[in-house]
Amino acid sequence: MSSKAKRRPAAGKTAASKSSPGPSSSSRRAKASPAAAANPPANAAPAANALWGGRFASGPAAIMAEINASIGFDQRLYRQDIAGSMAHCVMLVRQGIVSPKDGEAILRGLDQVMAEIAAGEMVFRPELEDIHMHVEARLKEIIGEPAGRLHTARSRNDQVALDVHLFARDAVDQLQVALADLLEALLDKAEAEAATVMPGYTHLQAAQPVTFGHHLMAYVEMLERDRGRLADARRRLNESPLGAAALAGTSFPIDRDMTARALGFARPMRNSMDAVASRDFVLEILAAGSILSIHLSRLAEEIILWMSDGFRFIKLSDAFTTGSSIMPQKKNPDAAELVKGKAGRVIGDFTALAMTMKGLPLTYGKDMQEDKEPLFDAADSLELGVAAMAGMIRDLKANPERMRAVASADYSVATDLADWLVRKVGLPFRQAHHATGALVAMAAAKDLPLDRLTLQQMQTIEPKITRDVFKVLTVEASVAARRSLGGTAPANVARAVQEARERFLR
Numbered sequence: 257m258s259s260k261a262k263r264r265p266a267a268g269k270t271a272a273s274k275s276s277p278g279p280s281s282s283s284r285r286a287k288a289s290p291a292a293a294a295n296p297p298a299n300a301a302p303a304a305n306a307l308w309g310g311r312f313a314s315g316p317a318a319i320m321a322e323i324n325a326s327i328g329f330d331q332r333l334y335r336q337d338i339a340g341s342m343a344h345c346v347m348l349v350r351q352g353i354v355s356p357k358d359g360e361a362i363l364r365g366l367d368q369v370m371a372e373i374a375a376g377e378m379v380f381r382p383e384l385e386d387i388h389m390h391v392e393a394r395l396k397e398i399i400g401e402p403a404g405r406l407h408t409a410r411s412r413n414d415q416v417a418l419d420v421h422l423f424a425r426d427a428v429d430q431l432q433v434a435l436a437d438l439l440e441a442l443l444d445k446a447e448a449e450a451a452t453v454m455p456g457y458t459h460l461q462a463a464q465p466v467t468f469g470h471h472l473m474a475y476v477e478m479l480e481r482d483r484g485r486l487a488d489a490r491r492r493l494n495e496s497p498l499g500a501a502a503l504a505g506t507s508f509p510i511d512r513d514m515t516a517r518a519l520g521f522a523r524p525m526r527n528s529m530d531a532v533a534s535r536d537f538v539l540e541i542l543a544a545g546s547i548l549s550i551h552l553s554r555l556a557e558e559i560i561l562w563m564s565d566g567f568r569f570i571k572l573s574d575a576f577t578t579g580s581s582i583m584p585q586k587k588n589p590d591a592a593e594l595v596k597g598k599a600g601r602v603i604g605d606f607t608a609l610a611m612t613m614k615g616l617p618l619t620y621g622k623d624m625q626e627d628k629e630p631l632f633d634a635a636d637s638l639e640l641g642v643a644a645m646a647g648m649i650r651d652l653k654a655n656p657e658r659m660r661a662v663a664s665a666d667y668s669v670a671t672d673l674a675d676w677l678v679r680k681v682g683l684p685f686r687q688a689h690h691a692t693g694a695l696v697a698m699a700a701a702k703d704l705p706l707d708r709l710t711l712q713q714m715q716t717i718e719p720k721i722t723r724d725v726f727k728v729l730t731v732e733a734s735v736a737a738r739r740s741l742g743g744t745a746p747a748n749v750a751r752a753v754q755e756a757r758e759r760f761l762r
């Protein structure tokens with residue numbers, strides 16, 4: 257682990273460095289660096305932490321520093337952290353808590369820190385624990401004493417809660433964009449396949465013919481509810497914890513409405529203890545994300561089934577399959593398998609944080625530092641999974657002949673025959689069901705589809721059957737007849753696609 261500063265670009269190269277000419281920042285930094293503590297003379301005790309170590313005679317044991325550090329993952333929050341600090345600083349100045357001159361220096365310095373981290377120039381050091389201390393330590397190197405005023409009326413407890421709120425909000429927004437794209441892909445495919453007949457299953461046994469478009473539209477409904485759950489979660493999380501300070505609020509005359517507004521929140525959180533102690537906003541996203549991942553996983557499993565030799569309902573192109581290193585003939589649906597695999601991770605992320613939170617007395621406990629990785633992991637896994645699914649849906653090509661052949665072969669129009677007996681012969685449905693069962697048994701014994709039985713053969717079971725029955729024994733007639741609300745008829749599917757497009761445009 258290097259504690260040496262990386263070389264920064266020469267002064268004048270960036271706007272940020274233009275404002276601080278003079279000796280190279282690496283040399284200034286080495287002098288002022290709190291990380292000097294990281295290189296103590298051999299066999300001396302490590303020095304106390306520069307930011308909170310006032311009452312400490314020496315620094316942490318190496319293993320303490322290691323378990324304590326979150327910088328390895330929370331560096332990802334730097335934009336949120338600095339945005340929060342800027343809003344806090346502007347408010348401190350406006351309230352007369354920090355002088356305008358110091359406030360300006362702080363804002364300028366924060367701009368520079370942001371640019372440096374964005375450019376990959378910040379050297380992250382475990383002894384500075386987390387992103388909050390890295391930003392402040394670097395700010396102090398850049399602007400000196402005023403940096404110490406930024407943390408007035410604030411604690412890392414409300415600071416980290418704020419950063420995670422901001423990250424979670426962005427993550428939901430990005431996921432919604434990805435989901436909108438997946439929905440569009442599904443709607444386009446459903447529209448194109450509105451009249452494509454396939455077997456519909458229960459118990460994974462052929463049940464009744466449906467249209468491929470109708471099947472895909474079922475996922476549109478599920479994903480729309482997922483979007484609703486995420487939107488609900490976003491609405492609830494869009495309150496600012498900043499200004500709760502450590503847990504009890506502050507004696508400084510801060511303006512929490514002002515910082516909340518500046519950061520795009522609807523309002524400040526009402527209770528300071530709730531603000532620093534609660535992570536249900538993360539759990540809610542992980543829960544909604546888990547349900548979403550289950551939907552993606554089911555669709556992925558269907559893609560895998562449909563592609564398999566027994567089904568051959570669809571094909572994925574080379575773009576969404578992989579080969580085998582030993583079996584030259586293979587084309588494997590790895591993307592779909594990975595979407596399924598990621599569902600396990602996302603549900604694990606929810607479970608992990610739920611377990612972390614469930615026994616925590618109020619308010620903040622360091623246990624809660626473990627909130628970030630599950631959130632990051634779920635956000636990444638879901639965004640990737642949704643995008644991969646959109647790619648697969650656009651890529652897949654249906655095999656309508658094969659779908660129709662399987663749908664026709666499995667006596668899936670038996671219900672249509674029973675319904676015909678009710679409508680045309682006047683049998684009670686129970687009796688019609690029984691007669692149809694006998695007809696299916698007869699056809700199965702002859703290894704024929706229902707419409708290949710002769711009228712005479714049928715009449716041995718129900719004498720009142722007429723030639724008219726053959727009209728309902730095709731899969732096309734079966735799906736076309738299912739026009740009840742929410743049914744599979746091609747006309748229904750076309751309308752459902754239209755209505756969905758209108759909902760999304762609203």
Ligand code: ARG
Pocket residue numbers: 326330385386412413416620622624625626
């Ligand atoms: N790194 C910490 C976290 O992620 C920041 C908050 C630290 N607060 C504290 N009281 N030590 O939760």
